Amino acid sequence: MTLRDVAQLAGVSLSTASKALNGRTDVHPETRRRVLDTAERLSFKANSSARALHTGRTGTLGLITNDLEGRFSIPILMGAEDAAGAGEMSIFLCDAREDAIRESYHLRALLSRQVDGLIIVGSRTDPRPSLGHELPVPVVYAYAPSDSPEDLSVVPDNVAGGRAAVEHLVSLGRRRIAHIAGDRSWVAARDRVDGVHDYLTEQGLELAGGRPHYGTWSEGWGRGAVRAVIEATPDVDAIVCGSDQIARGVLEGLKGLGRRVPEDVALVSFDNWEPFARGSVPQLTSVDMNFEAMGRRAAQKLFAAMSGKVEQGVLTQPCRLVVRGSSIQGA
């Protein structure tokens, strides 16, 4: 099924058929209708290799991801699909599995496929090595920013997320707030801590126990840490947890200690990973990273760069507090 067939059946020349299908001017309305009709009838779709060969644009994006479970990359992919609009763009998804060799391998393959742009998704918000500035197509880094200020990156605003979490608790009248955080070596953990600390300081408050408790991103850490927190500051009335998984551990620990959530201790966590956040009793109030919006934004910036509007630096994507039963009774 080629354009030639369509042209023949419509009784026009190849070039007229092309113009008609591409919505160009200088083609009689009647002729255009006839061409469109026959194309529809034959369910003709232009061969995109041929088109790409001529136009130099393939209408494809490369998405290289490094998060093994696709927890970030699938929503980001969906956002990018949306941003592209009526399916003008198709996306190659490659999994680099945190391996630089594999990543550069995928990179070469994608460039050879003449993708129009690249989105690089990391597994944590710590800066990652830049792919360099010699690439023939624009690149946007998502979730993990590039370590080069000349690149463009989109990352979640974890500091604002931390503020939002603790602001919510304060607005509920809680004042003795502890923070059981994630892994100190992760920027995300420290950013969240910073946001919490900033807001408390502004309000003339401070963390129960005077400092955050760093650990690991696990339920086990939450279970263990909450014992220490309750022991050190028995009057604590709220806990900010570094992730939903930590919160699940904290919740379990609090039950074991006879504290009710949210009556005695309110909980707010991060990620809003629904299987975890909505599986517990009570469900978790959590700060959502807005991955899909991040994907949309990344793709939009990519399109902008493709049309010449290059931008640099790190853009932050607002987070969104989702309130559930762990912080408000009856929610």
Place this chain on the structure above:
Amino acid sequence: MTLRDVAQLAGVSLSTASKALNGRTDVHPETRRRVLDTAERLSFKANSSARALHTGRTGTLGLITNDLEGRFSIPILMGAEDAAGAGEMSIFLCDAREDAIRESYHLRALLSRQVDGLIIVGSRTDPRPSLGHELPVPVVYAYAPSDSPEDLSVVPDNVAGGRAAVEHLVSLGRRRIAHIAGDRSWVAARDRVDGVHDYLTEQGLELAGGRPHYGTWSEGWGRGAVRAVIEATPDVDAIVCGSDQIARGVLEGLKGLGRRVPEDVALVSFDNWEPFARGSVPQLTSVDMNFEAMGRRAAQKLFAAMSGKVEQGVLTQPCRLVVRGSSIQGA
């Protein structure tokens, strides 16, 4: 950077350069080396649109998925990447979001991009509508089988998985085994029940309480159901749970009832979704669906079909029991 440039710098003609790079015979070793060297030096990669236009093969696969979180599709994608071998294939990932309109839309787009084959991933193992047999490229259905016997599908062997789960419990000496299953309307739930039932019957045993307990795929269902089970059959010494999430609820419920796991009651579940299976205390013994192997298999079958070896029917992919602390002390 085109082949012409490479040829020019290597001092040969276009066609000689092409032959040299494509490893064809009838080219002087010395000449080939010179061409390969210059290609390497210029980091030349053939324009795949041009190649595709000529050969009719794009070296791309389309993967249309319907599972929102990418829990199935990412491992399946990885498996397919592996099966393709040294990165010969790139994969378009499209998310149809359980929407037939969107699916057919992606389908059209992928066909217009001349993908060499298609993998269609569903969100549950119930049969799904076939895309038809008029497609110009081979299709393999993964996880959710096609409802047409003329198509080729690869699905997890949930019946064998159910057998494996209960066989493990019986081998540990458990005899009063209950089954808190998932949603009865899902084939996966019924298959797992069937496997459990078959093995028990073979062994002259039967389920504690005489029948499985169907519900929903949630922690909440597990929490509630386990109370009823313990009440009805207080001497139960093992429970097969329809999913890891159900098992998490069951585990929590058992603790509330003062039963120890695994000493009093052993637990086996399905999915081996690590964040859940490894987050609890004890960790969950679980039946893994082997998604990555499923992806490899699907891709292999696709490649076979692409080279003429068409197959039909539903292939089952073996599951794998992962033993952890919920069934064996000290594990």
Place this chain on the structure above:
DNA sequence: TTGTATGCGTTATCAT
């Protein structure tokens, strides 16, 4: 063994 010439399906330029 090497080079010349042709075609893949499309778009774009230029006559008509």
Place this chain on the structure above:
DNA sequence: ATGATAACGCATACAA
């Protein structure tokens, strides 16, 4: 308004 024709970059049949 329409149509002939030349690219796009590569692979191959065929001539040298």
